Amino acid sequence: MLKGFATLVFKELKELIRDPKIFLGMIIVPLVLFPVLGLVMSFSMQTAQETAARTTVLVLNHDSGESSIAFIAYLNRSLRIVEVDVSTVDEAVPLLSQNNATEIIEIPEDFSQNVTAKLSVQVKFFSVFSGTGIFESVGSSVVDDIVQQFNREVSPDIVVSKKSVIIKGQIAEGVDAQALSSFLLSQAIAMPITMMILLTYSMQIAATSVAMEKEEKTMETLLTLPIDRFAILMGKLSGSVIVAGVGALMYLVGFNYYMSSFTSTISTNASLDLTSLGLVPSILGYLLLGVSLFVTLLSALALAVIVSAFAEDVRGAQSIVGNISPIIFIPALLLMYLDVNALPLAVKLVIYAIPFSHPIIASKAIIIGDYWTAAFGIIYVSAFTIAIMYFASRLFATEKILTARLKFRGLRRRGKTPNEQ
C-alpha cells in the first residue's frame, strides 16, 4: 500500500463531502431530480395510455353483412365506437371533433363477402395527427392491436389495414401515423436538446462574465465610471446574447448535420414529404419561434446575471447557475416525449410557469398552426423577463451588487481572531 494513501483519500472525502456545492450537486440533486422526473414520466405515460384506451373511433360501414357487424362489435369491446351515416371519409372528417374522436375506420362494401370466403379484405384506417408527442400514435397502435387480435380469432391476415393520417383536417393517403410520429421524433428531440444546451451554456457565459468582473474587481472600476449603470447591465446581457446566439447557430448547424446523417436513411423508406403534408412551419410560425427563443434566452441571462452577482468568484457563480439547471432540464426532458396537454394538471401548471418550457411548447404548436399557444408563451416569458430585468437593474443601481461579497468578508473577518482587527 502506498504510504499515506489512505490518509489522503480520507481527507479528500471529508473535504469534498463537506463542500455544500458538491454535496448538493452530486448527492442531493440526483437523488431528488431523477426519482421526481421518473414519477412524473410514468404518471404521464399512464395518463397518455389511459387516454388512448378511451379512443373514440368513427366507423364508416359500407357493408351491410353480418361480418362487418361482428367486426364492429369486436372493436366496441375495447374502444368507443360511433357509427356515422355518411358516404365518404371526407364527410366524416368534420364529425371527428364533434365526437371527440381521433380515428376513422372505413369498412368496404365487400367486407362480409370476403370474410365469409376467408379472403383478405382491406380496411382503411385514418388517424388524426396533431404532432404533439411520441405517445400520440398510441391511439392508432391500440386500434392496430385490436385488429390483430381479431385476425387471430377469425383468420390470419383476414383484415389488412391501410393506414392514412388526417393532418389539419386534410387526409394524407398512405401515410402511417406511427411512421410519421417517429419521423418527427427527431424534431421533437432536437428542440428540447437545443434549449438545454443553449440555455445552460449561455447562462454559464453570463454568470462567468459577471463573476469575473467581480473577482478581478473590474466591476468596481466600471461602477465608478461616468456611465449609466443600466448601460453596464445591458452591455453585459447583450454581449452574452450575441455570443450565445452564435453558439446556438453553430450548435444547430452541427446538430442538423448529425440528425440528417441517419434520418436520411429513414426517410427513404417512409417517403415522407413534410412540406406536402403541411407539417413545415409557416414564416409566421418561424418568427414566433424566434421571438420565443429570444425572450427566453434573455430571461435566462438576466437570471444568471442576478444570481452570479451574489457569488464571490467564478467558481461560486458557476455552481449557483448549475443549481438552476434542473428547472431547464425537467421541462425539456418531459416535453421531449410528452405532449404538455397530456400531463396531469399540476405538472402542466408547473411546466407552464417555467419560462424555459415555452420555446419547446411553441416549437410543437407552430407545426400544427397553433399560433396562440406560441403567442401566449411569448407574452408570459416577456413579462417574466421584464420582472427579472427590473430586479437586475435595481441590483446594479445600488451597492448590493458589491455588498453580497463584502458581507461574507466581514463575517469571515469577524470569525477570525479578534485581535486581528
Next chain:
Amino acid sequence: MDFAWARHNLFRVYVMSYGAGVKLSLAIEMTDVVKIFGNIRALDGLSFSVKPREIFGLIGPNGAGKTTALRIVSTLLLPTSGSVKVFSVDVVREAAEVRKIITYLPEEAGAYRNLSGFEYLEFMAKFNSKNRDEVREMVKEATEICGLGERLKDKAKTYSKGMKRRLLVARALMNKPKLAILDEPTSGLDILHAYHVREIIKRYVKEHDVTVLLSSHNMLEVEHLCDKVTLLNKGKIVTEGNPQELKEKFGSANLEEVFAKVVGFA
C-alpha cells in the same frame, strides 16, 4: 522651473486666501460617516478633509476601514449616516456628477484578461472622453505613465502583478481626474515596481493638479509619499497630520512607531 515657480506662487495665494477666510472648495469633506455591514461597524464616525492637490493617505492595519472609506468616496457604497462631498458635490445625492471627476483604483484589481493593455486603456478612455483625439491622447499619456512599452500589445493575462498595477495606475491617472482614489496602490509589489508607481503618483500630482486619496498599510512608504495622513483603527481616526509633524509629536522614528504608540502597543 518656471512652472514650479508658478505653482508655488499659486499655492501661496491659495493658502493666504484660505487663511483670510475665503473658503475654497475642499477636494474631500467627510463628516461623521458611519458605515454598518450587518453587525459590523466598519466606519465609526469618520471625519476628515482633503485639500486640492494634496496626496492624502489613509493608513491603518487590515480591517481598519480604509477600503470602506475609499469606496464611499468613490460612490460604490452608501454611508449609513454622515455626509461626504467631493469638490462640494455630494456623493450620495449627486453620485453621477462625482463619477465625472474621480477615478478609482480598487485594491488588487485586475484588467480584462483577454484584452491587451492597449485595448484596456482605450476601452477605459472612451468613457472619459468626448472624441477619438482625446482617447488617443489619453492612451498616449497612459503609455508614458506605465512605461510598459511594447508589452502593452500583449494580453493582460500575461502580465506580472507589478505590470498590471502599473497599467491600472496609469488608467487611473491618464484622464487627469480632479480626484484619484487609489486603494493600496503598491500592495504586493516588489521594491522597483512600488518605487515606479510612487514616482508616477508624485509626478502626476505635481504636473496636473490632481488630488490623490490613497490607502496603505505600509506606513513607511506613506511617509515619503503623502502630504497628510490619517491613522485609522477599527473605523475611527486615531490621529492625523503631516507625517513629519506626527513623528515629532510622538517622538518616533517613523509612522509605524507613531501608530503603535497611539493604539497602545508601544
